[in-house]
Amino acid sequence: MTNADYAAVIGLEVHCQLGTRTKLFCGCRNTFGEPPNTHVCPVCSGQPGALPVLNEAAVRLAVRAALAVEGTIRATSDFDRKNYFYCDLPKGYQITQFDAPYCQGGGVRLASGRTVRLRRIHLEEDAGKAIHDRGDATLVDLNRAGVPLIEAVTEADLQTADEAHEFLTALKEMLRFAGVSDCDMEKGSLRCDVNVSLHRPGEPWGTKVELKNLNSFRFVRDSLEHEIARQSGLLERGAGHEIRQETRLWDADRAETRVMRSKEDADDYRYFPEPDLPALVIPATLIEAERAALPELPAAKRARYTETLGLSAYDADLLSSDPVVAHLFEAALETAASPKSLANLIANEVVPALAEPAVRARAEHGHPVAPADLARVTREVESGAIHANGGRRVLELLVRGDERDVDRILQEEHLLLVTDEAALERWCRQALVGREDVAREVRAGKTKAIGALMGAVMKASHGQAAPERVRALLQRMIDESEA
Ligand code: ADP
Ligand code: ZN
Ligand code: MG
Numbered sequence: 001m002t003n004a005d006y007a008a009v010i011g012l013e014v015h016c017q018l019g020t021r022t023k024l025f026c027g028c029r030n031t032f033g034e035p036p037n038t039h040v041c042p043v044c045s046g047q048p049g050a051l052p053v054l055n056e057a058a059v060r061l062a063v064r065a066a067l068a069v070e071g072t073i074r075a076t077s078d079f080d081r082k083n084y085f086y087c088d089l090p091k092g093y094q095i096t097q098f099d100a101p102y103c104q105g106g107g108v109r110l111a112s113g114r115t116v117r118l119r120r121i122h123l124e125e126d127a128g129k130a131i132h133d134r135g136d137a138t139l140v141d142l143n144r145a146g147v148p149l150i151e152a153v154t155e156a157d158l159q160t161a162d163e164a165h166e167f168l169t170a171l172k173e174m175l176r177f178a179g180v181s182d183c184d185m186e187k188g189s190l191r192c193d194v195n196v197s198l199h200r201p202g203e204p205w206g207t208k209v210e211l212k213n214l215n216s217f218r219f220v221r222d223s224l225e226h227e228i229a230r231q232s233g234l235l236e237r238g239a240g241h242e243i244r245q246e247t248r249l250w251d252a253d254r255a256e257t258r259v260m261r262s263k264e265d266a267d268d269y270r271y272f273p274e275p276d277l278p279a280l281v282i283p284a285t286l287i288e289a290e291r292a293a294l295p296e297l298p299a300a301k302r303a304r305y306t307e308t309l310g311l312s313a314y315d316a317d318l319l320s321s322d323p324v325v326a327h328l329f330e331a332a333l334e335t336a337a338s339p340k341s342l343a344n345l346i347a348n349e350v351v352p353a354l355a356e357p358a359v360r361a362r363a364e365h366g367h368p369v370a371p372a373d374l375a376r377v378t379r380e381v382e383s384g385a386i387h388a389n390g391g392r393r394v395l396e397l398l399v400r401g402d403e404r405d406v407d408r409i410l411q412e413e414h415l416l417l418v419t420d421e422a423a424l425e426r427w428c429r430q431a432l433v434g435r436e437d438v439a440r441e442v443r444a445g446k447t448k449a450i451g452a453l454m455g456a457v458m459k460a461s462h463g464q465a466a467p468e469r470v471r472a473l474l475q476r477m478i479d480e481s482e483a
């Protein structure tokens with residue numbers, strides 16, 4: 001509800017690049033960040049007479065996406081041509097699915113329990129990239145032309161900017177866990193258009209405005225909040241301030257939307273059936289194979305982490321929002337100590353480090369740190385052999401690619417705590433000399449007083465005495481000296 005009078009109605013169109021090795025209709029590599037126009041062939045550059053051949057791997061990933069959102073997969077669907085002219089589209093048309101998308105229905109559950117229904121998901125090819133920021137020139141890079149995409153269209157079930165943000169986060173997590181895409185908005189693997197209108201509850205929906213080019217979830221939220229306020233301002237002013245059906249662009253620097261095109265020049269794409277491709281037939285055996293291979297999705301993980309492992313909702317969320325993190329956690333858990341200690345170390349050292357490109361890049365080829373090492377450090381911290389800060393220090397080094405093994409790091413960084421009973425006793429006895437005053441306080445129940453003695457032991461041991469052992473030892477020695 002934007003104010004007392006109006007409610008927002010929001011629907012999203014989400015494009016997601018499929019993480020295949022090659023493009024949708026040719027053998028060119030599906031890559032990002034390579035020199036421009038180095039992954040181009042007659043098919044994806046639109047040479048006359050070149051024929052598309054469907055990439056089965058793209059169909060498999062598309063099916064996986066449909067299964068993740070519990071959509072209904074059509075056994076037979078069609079490809080269509082969407083015709084328009086733009087410099088990043090050399091063929092003059094995009095191959096997509098119009099009347100008969102491969103998937104219909106399905107949805108994504110929000111935390112509130114409400115489900116955002118999906119209207120459809122279709123399979124299509126991406127266009128190339130037009131680069132406008134080189135002075136007067138517009139440059140074209142066709143590496144992206146023909147990269148496989150799915151487009152998921154929601155029903156207009158969303159009501160607030162926050163809900164749109166939550167939906168996108170949930171969808172992105174599902175697609176990443178399902179292995180459909182890396183969903184990296186910075187690389188453009190995930191892109192979103194937003195449709196929004198206002199109405200008085202109980203009355204028909206209002207005229208919608210479409211917001212395009214939203215390349216971060218924050219922009220989705222900001223632009224929606226802005227657009228809802230803009231529309232309610234117009235509605236309140238009344239006659240003469242109608243909302244026009246138009247497409248607007250979000251200008252993040254100015255924090256405002258502005259018109260890109262209005263309904264009058266709405267596109268007519270002249271869709272027609274793609275004559276160069278047969279119908280898309282998805283055999284039941286393929287669907288069943290993908291269903292069997294579908295990994296556990298974030299919602300199920302979250303439930304298992306809280307219910308079976310006893311983790312807090314906060315920890316469960318953190319561990320199940322990134323496949324790299326979840327897989328590391330689960331692999332380490334097989335050999336490690338308590339899930340809670342493991343979750344703490346991952347939250348403090350691994351999750352923040354994954355924001356660093358170098359750490360993230362290493363994680364793409366496996367775990368950011370060997371699960372056995374992570375498990376070992378967790379156990380050492382739990383047993384008191386290393387201090388919690390020491391554990392964090394080892395992980396900080398390992399995650400950033402330190403070549404040394406855990407033992408060497410512990411030794412060379414002086415992180416191993418002294419747990420040897422005789423050595424600890426010696427330090428404790430020294431600390432107690434002449435401190436009968438403290439001992440009396442402790443006996444009188446002021447357990448905090450023991451801190452002064454601990455400080456002395458830490459000083460004598462250069463910080464390497466295991467603190468919990470020292471505390472217990474001091475307590476025992478004081479109790480025993482009572483007689
Ligand atoms: P168009 O034909 O303009 O592309 P669609 O009916 O295909 O519109 O819907 C595109 C998206 O806009 C969908 O996500 C849909 O839920 C959403 N949508 C449709 N009507 C409205 C509306 N009045 N307000 C907000 N969103 C809407
Ligand atoms: Zn090609
Ligand atoms: Mg549409």
